[in-house]
Amino acid sequence: xxxxxxxxxxxxxxxxxxxxxxxxxxxxxxxxxxxxxxxxxxxxxxxxxxxxxxxxxxxxxxxxxxxxxxxxxxxxxxxxxxxxxxxxxxxxxxxxxxxxxxxxxxxxxxxxxxxxxxxxxxxxxxxxxxxxxxxxxxxxxxxxxxxxxxxxxxxxxxxxxxxxxxxxxxxxxxxxxxxxxxxxxxxxxxxxxxxxxxxxxxxxxxxxxxxxxxxxxxxxxxxxxxxxxxxxxxxxxxxxxxxxxxxxxxxxxxxxxxxxxxxxxxxxxxxxxxxxxxxxxxxxxxxxxxxxxxxxxxxxxxxxxxxxxxxxxxxxxxxxxxxxxxxxxxxxxxxxxxxxxxxxxxxxxxxxxxxxxxxxxxxxxxxxxxxxxxxxxxxxxxxxxxxxxxxxxxxxxxxxxxxxxxxxxxxxxxxxxxxxxxxxxxxxxxxxxxxxxxxxxxxxxxxxxxxxxxxxxxxxxxxxxxxxxxxxxxxxxxxxxxxxxxxxxxxxxxxxxxxxxxxxxxxxxxxxxxxxxxxxxxxxxxx
Numbered sequence: 001x002x003x004x005x006x007x008x009x010x011x012x013x014x015x016x017x018x019x020x021x022x023x024x025x026x027x028x029x030x031x032x033x034x035x036x037x038x039x040x041x042x043x044x045x046x047x048x049x050x051x052x053x054x055x056x057x058x059x060x061x062x063x064x065x066x067x068x069x070x071x072x073x074x075x076x077x078x079x080x081x082x083x084x085x086x087x088x089x090x091x092x093x094x095x096x097x098x099x100x101x102x103x104x105x106x107x108x109x110x111x112x113x114x115x116x117x118x119x120x121x122x123x124x125x126x127x128x129x130x131x132x133x134x135x136x137x138x139x140x141x142x143x144x145x146x147x148x149x150x151x152x153x154x155x156x157x158x159x160x161x162x163x164x165x166x167x168x169x170x171x172x173x174x175x176x177x178x179x180x181x182x183x184x185x186x187x188x189x190x191x192x193x194x195x196x197x198x199x200x201x202x203x204x205x206x207x208x209x210x211x212x213x214x215x216x217x218x219x220x221x222x223x224x225x226x227x228x229x230x231x232x233x234x235x236x237x238x239x240x241x242x243x244x245x246x247x248x249x250x251x252x253x254x255x256x257x258x259x260x261x262x263x264x265x266x267x268x269x270x271x272x273x274x275x276x277x278x279x280x281x282x283x284x285x286x287x288x289x290x291x292x293x294x295x296x297x298x299x300x301x302x303x304x305x306x307x308x309x310x311x312x313x314x315x316x317x318x319x320x321x322x323x324x325x326x327x328x329x330x331x332x333x334x335x336x337x338x339x340x341x342x343x344x345x346x347x348x349x350x351x352x353x354x355x356x357x358x359x360x361x362x363x364x365x366x367x368x369x370x371x372x373x374x375x376x377x378x379x380x381x382x383x384x385x386x387x388x389x390x391x392x393x394x395x396x397x398x399x400x401x402x403x404x405x406x407x408x409x410x411x412x413x414x415x416x417x418x419x420x421x422x423x424x425x426x427x428x429x430x431x432x433x434x435x436x437x438x439x440x441x442x443x444x445x446x447x448x449x450x451x452x453x454x455x456x457x458x459x460x461x462x463x464x465x466x467x468x469x470x471x472x473x474x475x476x477x478x479x480x481x482x483x484x485x486x487x488x489x490x491x492x493x494x495x496x497x498x499x500x501x502x503x504x505x506x507x508x509x510x511x512x513x514x515x516x517x518x519x520x521x522x523x524x525x526x527x
Contacts, residue, residue: 001019001020001021001218001220001225001227001524001525001526002019002020002522002523002524002525002526003017003018003019003020003227003257003259003491003522003523003525004017004018004020004520004521004522004523005017005491005493005517005518005519005520005521005522005523006018006048006049006519006520007029007031007033007519008029008031008065008261008493008494009493009517009518009519009521010495010496010497010500010516010517010518010519011033011421011422011495011496011497012065012263012419012421012422012494012495012496013031013032013033013034013035013065013421014031014032014033014034014043014044014065014069015028015029015031015060015065015066015231015493015494016028016029016030016031016048016069017029017229017259017493018049018054019216019218019227021195021196021197021198021218021220022220023055023195023196023197023198023220024055024056024194024195024196024198025049025053025054025055026054026055026056026057026058026194026195026198026200026216027054027056027057027058027073028057028058028060028214028216028229028259029057029058029059029060029066029067029231030057030059030066030067030068030069030070030072030073031063031064031065031066031067031068031069032044032064032065032067032068032069032099033065034064034065034393034395034421034424035395035421035422035423035424036423037395039423040395041170044068044069044072044170045072045170047069047072047073047076048520050076050077051072051073051074051076051077051078052076052077052078052079054073054078054080055080055194055195056080056081056082056083056194056195057070057073057078057080057081057082057083057182058082058083058084058194058200058214058216058229059082059083059084059088059092060084060205060211060212060213060214060229060230060231060232061084061088061205061207061208061210061211061212061231061232062084062088062091062092062095062208062210062300063095063208063232063298063300063301064095064099064391066231066232067092067095067096068096068099069170070082070092070096070179070182071096071099071100071170071171071175071176071178071179072170072171072175073179074175074178074179074182075171075175075178075179078182080182081182081183081184081194082179082182082183082184083184083186083192083194083200083202084183084184084185084186084202084210084212085185085186085187085188085202085210085211085212086185086186086187086210086341087185087209087210087337087341087344088185088210088211088212089183089184089185089210090185090210090337090340090341091209091210091300091334091337092180092183093180094330094333094334094337095299095300095330095334096176096177096179096180097173097176097177098299098329098330098333099176100169100171100172100173100175100176101173102391102396102397103169103170103171103396104169104172104173106167106169106396107166107167107168107169108150108152108155109150109451110167110451110452111152111155111156111159111164111166111167112143112150112155113451113452114159114164114166114167115143115155115158115159115162115164116139116140116143118158118162118164119139119142119143119158120135120136120139123135123138123139142154143155143158147373147376148372148373148376149372186202187202188202188203188204188212189201189202189203189249190202194216195218197218197219197220198216198217198218198219199216199217200214200215200216200217201214201215201217201249201252202214203215203245203248204241204242204244204245204344205230205231205232205233205234205244205245206233206234206235206236206238206241206242206243206244206245207231207232207233207234207241207244207301207469207470208232208234208241208300208301208469209240209241209300209301209304209337209338209341209344210341210344211231211232211234212231213228213229213230213231213233213244213245214228214229214231215227215228215248215252215255216228216229217252223526225256225525225526226252226254226255226256226257227255227256227257227258227259227525228252228255228257228258228259228485228487229259230258230259230260230261230479231261232261232263232469232470232494233260233261233470233471233475233476233479234469234470234471235269235272235468235469235470235471235472235475236272236471236475236478237272238272238305238469239305239308239309239346239348239349240304240305240308240338240345240346240349240360241344241345241346242344242346243346244471244475244479245483246479246482246483246484247483247484248483248484248485253484253485253486254486255485255486255487255488256488256489256525257488257489257490257491257523257525258480258485258487258489258490258491259491259493260476260479260480260490260491260492260493261470261476261492261493261494261495262476262492262493262494262495262499262500262503262504263419263470263494263495263499264419264468264470264471264472264473264476264495264499265473265476265492265495265499265500265501265502265503265504265506266473266498266499266502266503266506267465267472267473267499268472268473268474269465269466269468269472269475270464270465270466271466272466274466275309275464275466275467276309276312276313278464278466279306279309279310279313279415279464280313280318280319282413282415282462282464283310283313283319283320283322283386284319284320285413286384286411286412286413286460287319287320287322287384289410289411289412290384290411291384291409291411291412291413291459292381292384292385292386292387292406292411292412292413293384293385293386293387293412293413293415294387294389294399294402294403294406294407294412294413294414294415294459295386295387295388295389295414295415295417296389296390296391296392296393296394296399296403296414296416296426297331297388297389297390297392297417297418298390298391298392298418298469299328299330299331299334299390299391300330300331300334300337301469302392302417302418302467302469303326303328303331303334303335303388303390304334304335304338304360304361305467305469306388306417306467307324307326307335307360307361307362307363307366307388308349308360308361310324310363310386311360311361311362311363311366314363314365315363320384321364321365322365322383322384322385322386323365323367323383323385323386324363324365324366324367324385324386324388325366325367325368325369325378325385325386325387325388326366326367326368326369326388326389327369327375327378327387327388327389327398327399327402328388328389328390328397328398329370330390331368331388331389331390332368332370335361335368338361339359339361345360375398375401376401378402379401379402379405379406380405387402389402392418392426393418393419393420393421393424393425393426393427394420394424394425394426394429395424395425395426400425400450400451401451403425403429403448403450403455404450404451404453404455406459407429407448407450407455407456407457407458407459408455408456408457408458408459409458409459410441410458410459410460411459412459412460413459413460413461413462414429414433414459414460414461414462415462415463415464416429416430416461416462416463416464417463417464417467417468418467418468418469419468419470421496422496425448425449425450428448429448429457429461430461430463432446432448432457433446433457433459433460433461434461434463436457436461437460437461444456445457445458473503473506476503477506480507480512487512488513489513489514489515489523490507490512490513490514490515491514491515491516491517491523492504492507492514492515492516493517500516501516504516
């Protein structure tokens with residue numbers, strides 16, 4: 001058996017690794033790379049292998065950086081099963097079509113701006129006697145259907161007429177829906193065949209609803225080998241979900257290779273108990289300024305956790321009960337998935353909400369926006385309110401439009417509640433917003449490029465580390481040292497290079513055999 005590391009190697013996004021035996025190629029995750037648009041597009045569109053060689057795919061959880069390239073796999077020759085928990089299967093039924101929809105929407109918007117620009121140049125040089133404002137109105141009328149919808153047929157026809165290089169989505173909604181037919185949802189701790197003489201068992205990773213640690217075991221001619229893939233390891237003692245598994249079945253305890261994430265390999269989160277007080281302060285400070293609180297958040301996991309904590313703060317009258325909007329159709333649907341899987345909640349959630357007949361994720365001040373018109377109206381709202389919107393790293397989706405309407409105003413707050421990968425808009429806002437705050441907000445605010453236009457970042461940028469769904473350095477060490485796994489070798493993935501190398505050194509200092517792969521590295525476990 002050998003393992004090849006294709007994605008989330010010395011970086012955070014694009015999780016993808018392959019276990020190869022004499023008979024099978026078993027893929028662990030098929031994630032989308034997130035970062036600079038052109039670089040991400042280049043990395044994502046071309047698979048590093050022929051999808052037809054893959055026997056089966058084991059999906060650790062539904063986040064797009066772990067699942068987002070599945071439609072590319074299934075439309076290009078993959079014929080196996082996608083093994084995941086039932087909650088992950090249910091979530092992907094919304095996540096993957098939404099990923100396709102966002103790609104289509106962003107491509108359409110960028111094509112609209114490209115065509116509008118070329119038509120403006122043509123009309124301004126035609127000497128038709130019309131004012132610039134009149135020409136702009138005429139162009140917009142031609143390229144739009146109604147106030148907020150694009151006339152994609154007209155945009156595509158004009159782009160073709162002028163031989164413009166249109167932006168295309170990686171896959172369509174049809175491709176995403178086709179991918180769903182390959183899923184096989186299974187419960188935790190129930191072995192399932194994933195190849196010839198190969199089985200997989202899923203354990204609770206505590207990261208998001210349905211997230212799994214996977215133990216893959218093979219037996220070829222009496223040669224036994226075992227790989228444990230953590231996916232993303234969650235935090236301990238957080239609300240809603242159970243802790244990451246530490247107690248594994250006896251037959252799954254001997255591990256030849258642990259493939260482990262290292263997102264926060266050299267960092268510590270603020271204590272879980274400080275999450276609610278910190279959020280309370282941010283809400284109260286923003287309301288006192290008369291501003292809006294914008295929270296870019298993953299639709300799956302982070303959004304529901306925020307709703308849980310805000311609900312609790314409102315119940316305890318610790319903040320003004322201002323309106324809370326979830327402006328993400330995906331988050332609305334994923335919240336329903338949470339409601340359908342109460343068997344995965346921890347005891348605290350049962351005691352605080354469920355036994356009283358109270359839904360943890362629903363309260364009177366909460367509103368879900370569905371249509372584009374509702375979203376556009378919300379962007380013009382001036383009274384204090386909270387907006388939770390995807391995507392978590394500010395690379396796509398409705399959050400971009402909220403940012404371009406709100407980021408210029410110092411009354412408003414942008415709250416970062418999760419990891420921001422390098423080269424994402426979220427990371428740039430966090431770093432430059434913090435630097436501006438550290439300077440005493442002197443001089444002109446930094447400028448951010450959003451949807452191909454620059455805006456001043458005058459809004460306050462605040463980060464709460466406690467909401468992270470990833471275990472920090474100590475929590476990852478707790479998993480390694482307190483679980484009952486007997487681990488021979490560790491491969492560290494899913495972390496920026498500085499974090500991964502730092503965690504590797506920590507483990508080496510503790511006597512662990514650690515390997516930090518590079519993209520395309522192969523580790524032979526038979527040696």
